[in-house]
Amino acid sequence: MHEDIYGNADIIEAYSKHTSSQREQTPKRTQHSESEPTGRRCYQLAIVCLGILCFLLLMTVIVLFAYNNGLREEAKKNKAEMAQISSYLTSNYSEKLELQTSYSTCTAEKEQLQMKYSTYTENDRKKQIQFCPKGWTRFETRLYCISTEKKTWQESRQDCKNRGADLIVINSRQEQDIILHTDAWIGLTDREREGTWKWVDGTPLTTSFWRDGEPNNVGEEDCAHNNAGTNPIKSWNDKGCSAKSFWVCEKEA
Numbered sequence: 001m002h003e004d005i006y007g008n009a010d011i012i013e014a015y016s017k018h019t020s021s022q023r024e025q026t027p028k029r030t031q032h033s034e035s036e037p038t039g040r041r042c043y044q045l046a047i048v049c050l051g052i053l054c055f056l057l058l059m060t061v062i063v064l065f066a067y068n069n070g071l072r073e074e075a076k077k078n079k080a081e082m083a084q085i086s087s088y089l090t091s092n093y094s095e096k097l098e099l100q101t102s103y104s105t106c107t108a109e110k111e112q113l114q115m116k117y118s119t120y121t122e123n124d125r126k127k128q129i130q131f132c133p134k135g136w137t138r139f140e141t142r143l144y145c146i147s148t149e150k151k152t153w154q155e156s157r158q159d160c161k162n163r164g165a166d167l168i169v170i171n172s173r174q175e176q177d178i179i180l181h182t183d184a185w186i187g188l189t190d191r192e193r194e195g196t197w198k199w200v201d202g203t204p205l206t207t208s209f210w211r212d213g214e215p216n217n218v219g220e221e222d223c224a225h226n227n228a229g230t231n232p233i234k235s236w237n238d239k240g241c242s243a244k245s246f247w248v249c250e251k252e253a
């Protein structure tokens, strides 16, 4: 009996403790419900912060994308400029090579011309014809001289005859070169028959060195005359025989 009483007393005490603990817990529940708005605010704040971070991240991505595009454009532009410069340099290099080649060719041509000029000058000096009063210039088996005065073709021929010679008969290119730098009568005429040219020794004309358009017999031109010029194979002209000029005599050595 006593044990039952004590047992019940324990149960009552336990219930009493449980009740009191419930009473103590009740205010805690009240406290928890008060902290709920604060937690929501924290959550909202976190959402806002996250949104701001996302926005900043997005902006960073956009800026980086734009910057990258700018870099690409600049790289493309630089590449185009490099291509232009490369093309310009290549073109200049080709031009330089062409100029160098041209310069080399010109230099070689100049040397050749200088050599020819030296040879020509030497030959010309050797062939320089002497004046008739002084003496004769020899070429192979023939002798030549040029007058120091001017006369008609007929008078000139007579002067040569007085010297035991006749007006020059040009039988070759070498003989033509002898009178290259002279303005003088030569022993060629078509007085006997117009258009039929004959040398004073009676031989017909075979090798001729007429200028372009000559002989043209303008106003009756029947005597051949050599005009000094740069073209040795085109230097003859038919003139009126009464014109006065220097002349060249030729005779056997």
Ligand SMILES: [Ca+2]
Pocket: 142, 168, 169, 170, 171, 175, 250
């Ligand atoms: Ca001759």
Ligand SMILES: [Ca+2]
Pocket: 190, 194, 195, 217, 220, 221, 222, 223, 238
């Ligand atoms: Ca004539």
Ligand SMILES: [Ca+2]
Pocket: 214, 215, 216, 217, 218, 221, 237, 238, 239
């Ligand atoms: Ca003429």
